[in-house]
Amino acid sequence: MSFANKLIAWYRSEGRDLPWRKTQDPYIIWLSEVILQQTRVEQGLPYFYTFVEHFPSVAEFAAANEDEVLRLWQGLGYYSRARNMHKAAKIVVQDYQGQFPCDYEDLLSLPGVGEYTAAAISSFSVGECKAVLDGNVFRVLARVFGIPTAINTGEGKKLFQALAQDLISTSDPGTYNHAIMDFGATVCKPKAPLCGDCIFRGECAALEEDTVALLPVKLKAKKSRDRYFNYFVIEDDGMILMSKRGSEDVWANMYEFPLIETKDKLELEELIHTEEYRTAFGDAVVKPLGGVTKHVLSHQNIYARFFRLPNAKDVLEKKDTWHYFLLENLDKLAKHKLVFSFIDKYL
Template sequence: MNFQNEIIKWYKVNKRELPWRNTTDAYVIWLSEIILQQTRVEQGLPYFNKFLANFPTVSSFAAASEIQVLKLWQGLGYYSRGRNMLFTAKQVVDMHHGAFPVQYDELVKLKGIGEYTAAAISSFSNNEAKAVLDGNVFRVLARYFGIEEPINSTAGKKIFTALAQSLIENEQPALYNQAIMEFGALQCKPKSPLCHSCPIQLGCYALKNKKVDVLPIKLKKVKVKKRWFNYFVGISDGHILTKQRSPGDIWQQLFDFPLIETDEQPSLNQADFIKKVKNEFGEDVKITLVSEKKHLLTHQIIYVQFFALDNYIINFNLKTDIKSVLLEEFEDLPHPKVISDFIDVYIKTNQI
């Protein structure tokens, strides 16, 4: 049994029809690859369609503002990807006169394009013999060949890279790369893989040795940090209080509400918390708890509380980071998902 032939044969029967598979346009492929990083196809497809509709060429993307890009990106998470895309589009216009590169060695020089993405773009657009290594491919290779080295260790990356590259030699790179990625996504799934109908089950190390649930092995993640965000929602005369998040933290440059971050969940009976609130919004301010939510990020858990403000005073000359904008303007700004969800549930329905 030839591993590559079986994977390709499976792919031709089972592949999903996806728009970026019907083109060799490196720009379109780049859009899909960046959007689908850390994102399921079902979630990423509407974003891909939105971006392509708004920016049909890399030159039109390069001419966009960061606010436009972040608003389109809203809800996908990992917002640095969106910012990096804008930077990359400008690089392509400046360095390549608007012609998106198709060669691996040129692609890896662009911001936000690492080895995996460069391999994907160069193979799909230019049929370059560069093996892709995403989570799906790692999983297929680890299970089938019985590789127990952690996929995120230095030694593991070397082993998997060498193996993946050896498998693509003398193959059709674009077809084989697409096939093994799709095989991992649909057949050799992380949980409940379809081993009973797998065309390569006879040669699979993990299935023979009852290690399907064990492989691939990954080094433990870093410790998850817990944070408490206390947002204050002030609405008056069709205006709402907002601020733009600073660089160097999560959601940088996105817009949220005035915030007091605490080391634990505060209560309305805590004197030090109430003192902070009054320092921000005046001695006569009244606050009402509207909503609580736990928001999960890769390495952080954000415990969010939303408080409605009443009878508040803001000195905008002192608190220059806080602005008062029309509700319609606020809705058009890019927000973290936890804020956009709150807008949809409470503000658009006039519950606050």
């Protein structure tokens, strides 16, 4: 049996039953695929249900405002996915009369839809013969065929993309794409793969050469940088001062408390004498709330501290991005994890 047919046969008996596999609606498939970018199924699943329920059609998605979309996305990370989805929904309504495209090239033109997602949607919805290339496919192919080329290089991507397209089932591309990803996620796993009863155990190059744990090869990423965030909790008569982040940095357009970032780790005594602090808060009383929280992002380590400013409202120099909200309305704002977990704990 061919490589593709083995995978498809395995998938028909062992594949997982996931909700987005029951439909051929490109809109629903798009929701699931973007949610699942760099995200485990278990983590994305509740968000998929939320988005399907909240936005049953692309027209309703497009009619929302960005803050609402980000609020629903809160906690899932990589928030540009949500902002790009919102832009894409508007494009589909305007340029495609609300008919979500199934064509690979049309899909590729949408913001937030790259080669992987365009291949997934077009193959799952109308059976277009485009091979998906994601982390699972890299791993399965690297091991079964014993390919030592680093996957995060131009050469590696080109090589694996060509091989993937060469191996795809031309009679059932959609099922094949589901199969190889599901196989990678549940059998040919990064750690502790189930080689013992693998369908390729008789022909897997990595198993034969005992290099399963070494493949795929991936060049190491640059080390993360450290940042120091000081957040200030300022209340005024049941209202709390919140700040909306800009579009350039991490957590774009998300809400948080007024922030002063310092270049180095500063003691409170040093912090209150910085120019930025003096300008914003003068000599208002400061009370620390808890200790230092280390928050790890993909390329940064953020060391955050929180302070309460009990009487800052009298001396405050308010910035444009700062607005008061009722405490009970904070729930409606899209906040990043560092801030909403603090709120859950202390407010």
